[in-house]
Amino acid sequence: MTTVYPLESTKAHPRYDFEGYRSTGKRSPKRPLVVLPHTHSELTGPVYGHDTVRPEDADLTRQHAGEPLGERIIVHGHVLDEDARPIPNTLIEIWQANAAGRYRHHVDQHPAPLDPNFTGAGRLVTDDKGYYRFVSVKPGAYPWRNHPNAWRPAHIHLSLLGRSFLQRLVTQMYFPGDPLFPFDPIFNSVEDESARARMVSSFDLENTIPEWALCYRFDIVLRGRNATPMEP
């Protein structure tokens, strides 16, 4: 049986090879893709579930003895299908730089401080309404040497897993009004302007907690004309 997905989905996603985003030239396929049939174990193998995901995994400010430096934020929203139906039980994993724009990773050696109270990774499973909510600190911009004076706009990476490891989607969430948007080849590798806008969260004053944290809303649409752009 062949499943036909809406064509609009594919328009939202960036091309494998995007001029200006240098590393795509090295990793993008140069020949037509070969479709490999999925094996039974790939389709039915276990993924993480409620057993291994703890409630505190969704709060990146409470993973160490002290609190991380930076602007405390709440990021929340729904995971939805093309008809705006909620997708429950989706494992969402996030990773991000700290408030100074540095990842806790050996490859990241740019001279911004690490924060002993911030790892920068979190996860949760969407509830029966497809809803998710993370607490973190706003990540800083960071340089990435793609071109002279290249800086990434502040962003959070998100991975979404469905019922198997093969059903994995990866995207990035940005913050509204970032002055670096016009200069970022990764952001602009999504060529459709309205699709780019769907990677930008909206400021959510209503759910901002007074005296404690700003809030941003980011709904993730898995396919269809309102699909959130996903990385190839």
Ligand SMILES: [Fe+2]
């Ligand atoms: Fe990043």
